[in-house]
Amino acid sequence: MTGLMREGDPVRRLEVLRGTTPPRPHDARAIAALAANPGCARRALMDGAGIDKDAAARHLGFPAPFGQSPFAITRGNAFEALVKADGCAELLRMLRELLGLPIAEVAYHDVENVGAHLRHAHTRALIDRAARDGGEGAPSPEAGAEATAPPATETAGPGEAVSTAGTLYDHPLLSLRIAGHTAYLEPDVVAFQLGGRFRIVEIKSFAVIDGQADPSSVAAAARQAAVYVLALRTMLEELGHDPLMVSHDVVLVCPENFANRPVATLVDVRKQLAVLRRQLDRMTTLDRLLDGLPDELTFDLRPDEDGRPTRPVAELSDALRRTTARYAPDCLSTCDLCFFCRDEARQEGASDLLGRQVRDELGGVASVAEALGLADGTRDPAEGQEEIARLLRNAERLRRECLT
Amino acid sequence: MSLLTSLARLRALDEGIAQPVATVRHCHLAERPMVFIPLKLSGEAAAPLAAMLGTDRGDPRLLVVPQPRNRDLRFAWAAELAGVLLPYVEGFLGDTETVERRNADPYERTVDAPQIIVPNQGGMAFVRLLGRSTRFRRTDGPYPVPESVPLLGRWLTYFAERAAYPGSSLMLAATDELGRHWASGQSSLEDANLAALLSWITTGPSDDAEDPLVWPPAGPATDPGFDAEVLAPAIEGGSPERVAEALRTQLEPTWRLMWQAIDLLAGLPEGASVAQRWEQDRGSFSGMAAHVAEGTPPQARRDGAVAAAAKLARMERAQAAYDVQRAYDDPLVMAEYRLTGEAFAGEVIETVPDNVEGEGRSRKLRPLVVIKTDDPVRLAPGTSLGTPQRRTQGAELVSADDGLVTVKITKGMGRGRTAAPGAVPEVGERVCYTSLTDDFQGSPSLPESEATPWTHGGPPQEYTPDDEDAQEEWS
Ligand code: SF4
Numbered sequence: 001m002t003g004l005m006r007e008g009d010p011v012r013r014l015e016v017l018r019g020t021t022p023p024r025p026h027d028a029r030a031i032a033a034l035a036a037n038p039g040c041a042r043r044a045l046m047d048g049a050g051i052d053k054d055a056a057a058r059h060l061g062f063p064a065p066f067g068q069s070p071f072a073i074t075r076g077n078a079f080e081a082l083v084k085a086d087g088c089a090e091l092l093r094m095l096r097e098l099l100g101l102p103i104a105e106v107a108y109h110d111v112e113n114v115g116a117h118l119r120h121a122h123t124r125a126l127i128d129r130a131a132r133d134g135g136e137g138a139p140s141p142e143a144g145a146e147a148t149a150p151p152a153t154e155t156a157g158p159g160e161a162v163s164t165a166g167t168l169y170d171h172p173l174l175s176l177r178i179a180g181h182t183a184y185l186e187p188d189v190v191a192f193q194l195g196g197r198f199r200i201v202e203i204k205s206f207a208v209i210d211g212q213a214d215p216s217s218v219a220a221a222a223r224q225a226a227v228y229v230l231a232l233r234t235m236l237e238e239l240g241h242d243p244l245m246v247s248h249d250v251v252l253v254c255p256e257n258f259a260n261r262p263v264a265t266l267v268d269v270r271k272q273l274a275v276l277r278r279q280l281d282r283m284t285t286l287d288r289l290l291d292g293l294p295d296e297l298t299f300d301l302r303p304d305e306d307g308r309p310t311r312p313v314a315e316l317s318d319a320l321r322r323t324t325a326r327y328a329p330d331c332l333s334t335c336d337l338c339f340f341c342r343d344e345a346r347q348e349g350a351s352d353l354l355g356r357q358v359r360d361e362l363g364g365v366a367s368v369a370e371a372l373g374l375a376d377g378t379r380d381p382a383e384g385q386e387e388i389a390r391l392l393r394n395a396e397r398l399r400r401e402c403l404t
Numbered sequence: 405m406s407l408l409t410s411l412a413r414l415r416a417l418d419e420g421i422a423q424p425v426a427t428v429r430h431c432h433l434a435e436r437p438m439v440f441i442p443l444k445l446s447g448e449a450a451a452p453l454a455a456m457l458g459t460d461r462g463d464p465r466l467l468v469v470p471q472p473r474n475r476d477l478r479f480a481w482a483a484e485l486a487g488v489l490l491p492y493v494e495g496f497l498g499d500t501e502t503v504e505r506r507n508a509d510p511y512e513r514t515v516d517a518p519q520i521i522v523p524n525q526g527g528m529a530f531v532r533l534l535g536r537s538t539r540f541r542r543t544d545g546p547y548p549v550p551e552s553v554p555l556l557g558r559w560l561t562y563f564a565e566r567a568a569y570p571g572s573s574l575m576l577a578a579t580d581e582l583g584r585h586w587a588s589g590q591s592s593l594e595d596a597n598l599a600a601l602l603s604w605i606t607t608g609p610s611d612d613a614e615d616p617l618v619w620p621p622a623g624p625a626t627d628p629g630f631d632a633e634v635l636a637p638a639i640e641g642g643s644p645e646r647v648a649e650a651l652r653t654q655l656e657p658t659w660r661l662m663w664q665a666i667d668l669l670a671g672l673p674e675g676a677s678v679a680q681r682w683e684q685d686r687g688s689f690s691g692m693a694a695h696v697a698e699g700t701p702p703q704a705r706r707d708g709a710v711a712a713a714a715k716l717a718r719m720e721r722a723q724a725a726y727d728v729q730r731a732y733d734d735p736l737v738m739a740e741y742r743l744t745g746e747a748f749a750g751e752v753i754e755t756v757p758d759n760v761e762g763e764g765r766s767r768k769l770r771p772l773v774v775i776k777t778d779d780p781v782r783l784a785p786g787t788s789l790g791t792p793q794r795r796t797q798g799a800e801l802v803s804a805d806d807g808l809v810t811v812k813i814t815k816g817m818g819r820g821r822t823a824a825p826g827a828v829p830e831v832g833e834r835v836c837y838t839s840l841t842d843d844f845q846g847s848p849s850l851p852e853s854e855a856t857p858w859t860h861g862g863p864p865q866e867y868t869p870d871d872e873d874a875q876e877e878w879s
Contacts, residue, residue: 065614067628070636071472072447207449209536210705258449258537329591354413355591361410371414391743395411397778398739402427 013290014049019300021309023050026183031176032223035275036334038282040326041289043335048286050181051299053336059301059309060317062339065332076205080188083203083253083262088168091201094264095251112171119173120184124235127198130167131241174231178283187228198236200228201251201264208254208263218252218267225250226272230280248273289323297322329355363388406740409587417589422604426585427736429672432573432682434519438492439464439662441523441655442530444624445472446631450533452481453626454648456655457488461663468651470644479549482538486552493518493559497693517682517689520563520575521666523598523622523658528567528577530624535560539702558702562692565703569719571681571726574689578665585672598622598661605668620654622661630654675733681726728842732792738836745782747838748809750775757828759812769821771813771828772802775835781809788814789837797827799837811837 026047034047046053057064083091087108114122174185188203202225206217229250233243249266256263299319301309320340327345331338345353349368352359365371365388373379374389375396381389412423436459445451454468465488469481500512522528539557541549567575583595588604595601599619603610612618616627626635630650638646707715731738731747741747754774761770781804783789789799789811798815818824829835 067632069446069626069628069631071445071631072628075447205447209449209533255449329593332593349417351414353417353591354410354589355593357592358410358413361407368414368417371411372418375411375414391407392411394780395408395739395743398742399408399411399736402736402739403424 013295014045014286016295017045017049017297017299018051019298019302021052021055021299021301021303023181024052024055026050026176026178026181026185028185028187028224028227031178031183031185031227032220032272032276033334034178034283035223035272035279037326037328037331038275038279040324040335042320042323042325042341043337044279044283044286045289045323046299046337048178048181048283049299050178052301055301055309056299056316056320057336057338057340059311060313060320060340062337062343064336064338066336072205079205079255079260079262080203082260084170088170090262091168091253091264094253094262095201098251098264098266107167108170109167110170111173119171120175123169123172123174124239126167126169126172127232127235128239128241130198131236131239131245174228174235176227176231176234176280178280185228185231187225187232196245198232198246199249199251200225200232200246201253202228203253203262206254207258208256208265210257213254221252222250222267222269223272223276225252225267226269226276229269230273230276293322327352329353362392406743408736408740408743412587413589416587416604420589420608422586422588422601424585425587425736426672426730426734428675428734429669430584430675430678430730430733431576431581431669432519432674432678432685433666433670434516434573437519437521437666438489439521439659439666440489440527440531441622441658441662442527442534442624443626443651443654444530446625446628448472450530450537452478452485452534454651454655455485456652456659457485459492461659464656464659466648466652466655468644468648470647471639471642479541479553482534482553482556483550486550486556489520489559490552490556496689500690503687511687511690511694513683513687513690514693515686517574517686519573521662522575522577523662524577524579524596526596526624527622528564528575531560531567531575532564535562535564536705554702555696558696559692561703566685566688569688570723571729572685572688573678573682574685578662581669582665585669598658598665602661602664602668606664619657619661622658623655626654675730677729677733681729725842728840731838731840732790732795732842735792735836738792738838741838741840742779742836745780746840747836748775748777748779748781748783748804749834749836750777750779750807750809752829752831752833752835753808755828755831757823769817769823771817771823773799773811773813773829773835775809775811775837777807777809783839787839788841789839790841791835791837793829793833793835794827801837809837 030047034043037043043053046056054064092106109126111119111123111126172187174187175182176185177183187200202221204217204221206214229246229248232246236245237243248270249268251264252267253262253264255261297319299316300311301316302311304310317340320337321344325337325341325344327338327341327350331341335341342353351362351366351368351371353368359366362371363385365374365385370379371392374381374385375392377393377396409425412425416423438457438459439461440455440457442455443453445453451472452469453472454466456464456466458464467481467484467488469477471477496514496517499515501515502510503513504510520531522531535557537557538549538553539561541547541554541557543549543551543554563575566572567577579596579598579601582601582605583592586601586605588595588601589609590600590604597613599622600609600613603613616629620630621627634650634653635647638650731741735749738747738749742749752773753776756772759770759772761768783801783804785801785803787801789801791797791799794816796816797813799811799813802810802812804810813823813828817827
């Protein structure tokens with residue numbers, strides 16, 4: 001880790017926060033989840049420091065409720081293999097249909113062939129070359145779906161053919177800087193370049209039935225794809241190319257109906273990109289969150305040789321409580337620390353427990369006791385609380401009247 | 405969610421026990437509901453794994469697909485399911501009443517109808533997908549299935565569609581119905597867990613409810629830990645008995661919870677409009693049965709544009725009617741409208757029962773009633789009002805200030821020169837008036853489906869399932 005982010009102090013402090021626990025590399029799912037609760041300082045700090053929240057939650061005695069069934073994993077792998085079989089032949093067929101491409105031939109690169117350690121550099125070189133060749137004289141970025149000249153094949157390296165008109169990159173490795181750390185990301189399959197446009201292809205095994213899929217699954221896939229779009233755009237920008245060569249329409253490939261036959265759909269991820277950018281910007285300014293925290297504060301699990309955490313639980317829990325959480329029931333599906341934070345919210349009697357809707361309804365009255373005090377009239381409204389206090393008192397009167 | 409419900413949730417959290425948000429039951433409860441708990445294979449859209457179902461709490465049927473990846477076994481399972489559900493559904497067809505209609509032929513309506521109760525929204529979605537994956541199957545050709553399978557598919561599709569109709573009780577999700585009647589001290593997200601919601605209602609919150617080893621999930625998804633440690637080895641072992649026993653352990657706890665939920669709902673007195681909505685359900689059910697009997701083809705994959713718009717308009721009207729009826733049936737629901745100023749309640753302090761308006765032939769009886777209320781009234785003079793105490797009566801707001809509201813009765817007090825006895829509330833009576841009225845315009849004029857504008861895809865093609873539908877993989 002180079003840690004060149006800024007003057008070095010925030011980075012050093014983040015390293016102190018993590019302590020001797022090995023950093024947990026971010027994957028796209030984790031990065032996508034960052035945007036799920038942008039207001040939470042605790043999460044921003046832990047993710048910024050690369051802390052393994054799952055291990056921390058386990059050690060605290062609040063293991064996260066996320067597990068994946070072996071059946072689901074098998075099914076996901078089988079579907080991905082099907083789509084990628086024979087040099088992504090099936091994928092190509094769908095892309096032709098979806099994008100209306102007249103391309104007969106498409107080059108296929110399995111970046112994985114070069115070995116893991118070189119994958120990122122290799123991906124970079126390939127994308128650079130494609131952007132240079134494909135970008136020149138290419139129509140304006142948005143016209144990417146229009147007809148292009150027939151493929152002109154040239155030699156990209158020893159024994160590798162690159163077609164500027166169409167190339168599929170399998171197993172590419174991208175990167176993204178998260179609060180001073182580099183996170184390596186593997187798009188499910190492919191960054192795909194056609195007519196001067198790159199497209200992220202995401203393969204998911206949830207079904208699209210009669211043109212409809214589970215909205216929460218689609219939303220999660222879109223958030224994740226947005227991470228890849230951002231990473232690829234950043235890479236292009238660093239290489240001196242136009243980042244907008246990467247389309248904000250990602251290609252989502254899912255099984256159709258009840259069969260295994262894949263179907264491709266374009267999904268616009270502009271909204272997800274905007275949220276993600278905001279959250280990542282926020283994480284580069286972690287120094288503000290670090291202000292006011294004791295210098296030696298650490299979330300170190302102090303693993304022994306076998307990796308077993310030895311940090312006293314109470315100590316770790318106290319350290320975490322020094323940072324401000326912003327628990328919401330959504331955390332239950334997005335953050336490893338959810339049970340810990342929910343427990344804390346319970347102890348504090350926070351109205352957050354009941355969900356954002358209730359919180360909004362209460363117009364900023366944060367504690368259960370306070371809200372009930374206003375309703376009972378045993379507590380006087382603070383300034384600005386008169387309206388909600390009046391409503392709560394009225395609501396209380398009506399409930400009493402109807403229930404007795 | 406309203407502030408009133410939010411307050412109930414706060415109170416529940418504070419007191420450690422759920423709080424009522426209804427004083428009557430707003431759904432119909434059948435005498436013999438069919439409790440249906442489906443489980444599916446994780447990672448698949450609608451691959452059935454097992455189901456526990458039945459109308460007798462002491463005698464649940466367990467249906468299992470011993471090798472969930474085997475297509476033939478899935479269809480055999482669907483046929484078994486049909487063997488339980490179809491006789492139940494068809495059992496209601498024998499007993500009918502003739503319903504006269506204005507401007508239309510009379511029709512036969514069943515005097516009772518089936519009711520399926522699933523644990524949660526996931527169960528509803530599974531019923532819809534199971535219906536979708538079975539209704540186009542053929543009994544002949546390359547992948548024949550038993551005759552009962554496509555018929556089951558049509559019925560399941562019907563139940564799933566009808567469940568989206570506001571106020572319908574043909575298929576209910578236990579967590580939804582409980583949540584409509586009680587506010588827990590947790591979020592609505594967590595209320596989707598049947599065990600957790602029930603424990604809030606009965607004994608107070610318990611962490612056990614979230615422990616899959618104590619309370620396995622109510623489906624249709626199974627616990628990933630169970631999948632890995634118990635189910636996968638059992639399936640690999642190839643012993644159907646072992647698979648069945650494993651799945652029984654996951655279903656039995658939910659079976660008990662389902663009946664507990666039913667008992668809780670049954671403990672509430674039925675709302676006054678419930679029978680009327682159930683009557684509509686019976687009419688709808690009879691219509692579907694007639695379609696099936698006439699041999700019409702299965703429901704299309706998607707609605708045409710006109711059908712979809714008409715359906716949307718119907719649903720909106722049903723939602724509005726359902727909201728009004730619940731408010732009229734239940735003072736605690738009406739309280740929501742009193743809080744926002746769309747309704748008010750109080751004591752009658754003065755009446756002018758013989759007040760008249762106009763002269764000569766246009767002279768009309770318009771009794772006046774003055775009500776003292778603590779509610780914040782936000783209704784303009786001239787607003788039409790209805791009252792739950794006298795549902796056929798119409799009234800109009802004359803004035804409202806300082807906690808005194810004057811209303812004028814305009815309809816439903818008899819035709820005589822003086823008001824019919826009991827039509828005008830007495831001094832001292834508690835009454836409630838509201839601008840909510842269950843009086844909705846007829847359906848918006850939508851083109852007949854043959855006249856669908858080309859902008860909406862042109863006239864829909866009559867849906868005829870083809871071979872591809874029938875042979876669609878189910879993998
Ligand atoms: S679970 Fe806790 S740390 Fe995670 S996002 Fe929610 S409040 Fe923040």
